[in-house]
Amino acid sequence: MKRKALTEKIAVIGVDGFEPRLAKKFLDQGKMPNLQKFIDRGSCREDLVLLGAMPTVTPTLWTTLATGAYPGTHGITCFFGHNHGHLDSLVYNLDSRRSKAEPLWNVLAEEAGKKTLVWHWPGSSWPATSDSPNLHVVDGTQPQTINTGIARADISKIVVASEKFAEVQFLPNTATISPGAGCIIEDVENLMESDGEVSYLRAAITSGAKVVKNIITCEEENEINVLAKMIADSVKSPLKNAAGWLKAPAGAKEFTIILGKGLERRPALLLPNEQGVYDTVQVYRSKKDSEPLVTIAGGKAVYDVVDTIRNDQGETVKCNRNYHVLTIDPDGSQVTMLIGLALDVSRDDLFHPKSLYQEVIDKIGYVPTRPVVNGANEALVDKVFIPTWDHYCQWQADCLTYFMKHNKYDVIYSHLHNVDNGGHLFWHFAKHQEMWKNNEEAYQGFIERIYTQTDDYLGRFLPYLDEGWTIIITSDHGLSCQENHGVELGEAGGITTPVMEELGYAKMLRDENGRRTHEFDWAKTKAVASRGNYIYFNLVGRDEHGIVDPKDQYALESQIISDLYQYRDHKTGKRVVALALRNKDAAILGLSGPECGDIVYFKEESFNVIHADSLSTQNGYADTSLSPIFVAAGPGIKPGYKTERVIRQVDLAPTMAFLSGVRLPAQSEGSPVHQILTEEI
Template sequence: MMQSSKFSLSKAILFSVFIPVILISGACGENKATSPGHGGTGKKMIIIGFDGMDPNILKRLMAEGKLPNFKKLSESGGFKPLATSVPPQSPVAWSNFITGMNPGGHGIFDFIHRDPENIFPYLSTSKTKSASKIVKIGKWVLPLSPGKVSLLRRGKAFWEYLSEEGIETTVFRVPANFPTTDDKARQISGMGTPDMQGTYGTYSYYTDEDTDKFENLSGGKVFPVDVYKNRVRGRLPGPINTFRGDAPESRVDFTVFIDPENPVAKVSVQDEEIILTEGEWSDWIRINYELLPHLQKAGGIVRFYLKEVRPNFKLYVTPVNIDPSNPAIPISTPKDYSGEIAKSVGLFYTQGIPEDSKALSEFVLEDGEFLDQTNIVFGEEQDMLGYELERFRSGLLFFYIGRVDQLSHMFWRTMDPNHPAYDSASKLKLVIENAYVEMDGVLGRVLDSIDGDTTVIVLSDHGFAPFYRAFNLNTWLKDNGYARLTDDTEGEFFQNVDWGRTRAYGVGFNGLFLNLKGREFKGVVEPGDRERLLDEISGKLLSIRDPKNGEQVISRVYKAEEIYSGPYLKDAPDLIVGYNRGYRASWETVLGSFPGEVLRDNKQKWSGDHLMEAALVPGILLSNKEIRSKNPSLSDLAPTVLEEFGIPKQEGMIGDSIFKEENPGKN
């Protein structure tokens, strides 16, 4: 008995001490996340990517003394235009930056690609594959294997080489990197990251006003609601429920209580309640969609914006973003990195392009409301930059901000009297200029945080230009006998194309393909006729003049093989159309529609653009280290980074370090 007691006592002491120690050491473990800069060379480098920053605007504002930090940086190392990609589209341009290759090497040729098996357009940077093995039980479908999201960008990212050498690297929201690569670099995915509905951002809008005016929406859904006894009931759409045989959209119900007199409302959704006054944005609210009762949920986050209480009820809800603290699909490497950020700075937008320009274009948000929304995004970005700068010790930090790009797209009309949508009474003429000033503040914060041994590079992927007139490439091809339709409707996704009599078609913002025998599913153009036909179409495209003003509409047309190299050249469009300043492909033609007019005024709020001839919209390049390259290009940045860390330029990379003189410049 005595022996037994002794044994129990020792066991008691063991449990009493050991288990709490384990638990407590676990509780303390939260602060043990590795910080960058403990491996590699000790070299320090920060790259800031300001999407869409234009060298001409930057130069002017620097000359006016409005950008002291940019001026300081340009005086220490230099400021040059940075040759962008062909075509100058963000996924293409940032892929050039990431891989040091051109599209023939990384396989991203446009925002939109097409499947030659059915000529159906799809988003170019990632694809989702459902579970290959399933079992059906009644109305339920249970996956036996996991689904998969794949990055379609090929070529090795520069940070993968850095990781292999043990250099601490953080890559924050670089476009064309969803899902993030599987290596030791800390990464949060950027442009290309979907919302919970699998789109690039689908807002919801609830109103009791006439909803007929909201036709053909592409960026969101409008839900008519009734205000009854000062209550509004709505349903928040979520992900497609693939656990159900009929794959319905999942929904979460919510109720809005409205005060009988005051402009204030309470939103009650699941176990959350928020009170908003008119014109107020909520914080992030977690939403859980039940996919399999009691077994499987998918969590997302939304913000509510109470636009108006009366006379009409108007409630905007952001796209359901992936919850970074508990992501339904991985948005970071390592997987818990997004949660670490969320824990430090709070929940944040995770969709690839967080600024909801579609809601502005589709008159759901007004100019000021959209600006407020972008200010929320920018606030989050600044918090996250602060967090990363605080952590940065050595290695590489890349940080991306898309604010200038999005505001330039949406507010060019406010500062350009020649724009068809120009409003001389607009009070927002300085929005774009102010965005540059804000980025100067960001740069100042970075410069203040570094020591003398840190190399800083500031770059943009392309510049900006006005978007005055929209060109319907497919309509032009039809009018010139290169494309034939089965009926007179505009159609979409090429549904009314007579492929047996069509020789060429346009997909994406700058791509033109021949309907080539042996490549396209109903190809008619013999490979031997390819060169002649491309020359013929190119010549005709270059000769187009705008009947409104006599301007040349297309200033340059490239054959893919002239400008691309690498294993994916076979997937490239046959021709890349470089539009003149002020012109761009229409929204309709991009996805395979054939509107009536070849050219029309762009009266939309989306008024600035860069999807034109690359030479017209170069990006910017500044550094605190002397830029010796005469014609630096985006493809030079990957070898530049590698050489800064003592790693030689890798096979397939077409550029050279910007800090070397002999660089010839590449696209």
């Protein structure tokens, strides 16, 4: 049945990890004025809460928001999917072809003729699942930033130029930056990290791998510790008086930057100001050039510097990257720099149609690169991570508001990853832990900066309420600051073995020296803990190495659920598991079916690792929480209205369908939030 549309234009401003508890805190302090204006002009709950589906993980919940279907229905039940029959591996899930539910954007484009843009909506958008010319899609193959999964031409470089060095050294994959406030390289000669060991997730995204094996046998292998490792090449260069330059000011010193695989060199000058204090770096392509490639002041950055680089195939490609000058000694004796990830600017692979990529370049500029730093170093978060996201937010807002200003689309679905990226890298440092020696006040300040950054981004869309746009601000989940660490049970991107081994349900093989390997002893393994919150039995007839008779499954379920409830953290004595259900019983949470485990469980508040393994209603330290947010304003939405209704993530698609006058998506399980609409249903 066709309905009269309540609005002609809708924009979903999605911010990954953006949550209401922190937003309310900063709103009350007057630090999010733009969000406050949306609230004043629109509708929401008093607490801003959107009841999240579960598990609280990116592709799962953006798919729920797009389809109105619970995860058990659409089948994207964690960051990775279950590799049926193989209990020790996972399948990459950010692929629209793995979703079993119809997204609303297909209905809008095909049946309503709405020009619809789906902008970096992770997990259920790419590749486009409709051939309607009204549907345009950009990326969605990974959550971080557009093109980050396919366009990497060169990894980051940490450069130290010093008068103490006698010769130029290039040390691949050896950069480390110490925790704390300093920006220094430590012991680079002795650090030889393997790129493949540092991030299974990065390998899956960049290689296009469909099956990933990631067995987590100890705390050092979990996501928090893996993401603390920063992959970059190290460059150590002598710093000496400039010689042989076409144009080098008096007092200038020179050093060398090495890019690519160590074969490409860029000469650089360190320049003094009028007072003789060294404060500026210039990078050139050649000493014979009259103009620098880039000029960077000390403590500052220059973004989207265009250069050429030879990629892994030896081809010369045009790329853009960011240059950060972290420190300059005033006497010119040492310089430290971070040169960011380089992106191949020719990659239009993930733009549908490809002409959209050229339009973005022509009107706005190249897709910026993301910040590739670890969260354990305060100086890098302060000087690199947050400013780089400032730049990316500006670019994305420029893109989306360009489309809105010029009426390019009737409906825009958009996703931004700044909050979630910070959450994975440093939210856990917002509580002091002796093992990290972290400054919780500093990190709580960084969280505030990410939220005010997000408010600035939201403010870019406020004028469009007066241009007839209905704007919905929402997210997939929040991010809680954990208090208890070391219980290895539940990781969105792997199979965790320690607790299941301790309980006697899993057994790992040992090598000739008696050391645990990353291979299961399948003859002695009855069950494995896979992904964020699933336990699978090693069933005869279903799994490759099955030993559990299906007739014994019910009894084994009862035993494992009982053991999970009785399991206690060895450090605190607290219970670790909050809820455990059989697959059939998890239907009440929208999580039953073949893409969910035989047992579905969630960890207690404060024991979650990052997210995914916890209930969506849980809170964390430093005023954090796992709930997503919901605010709507514009045509069709009551102004200045607060509802007491529980608004669920499955309600977004039905609400947008009603606002647009179209049918609900085929598998939708939610209901329009009729209390906030200007027309009664």
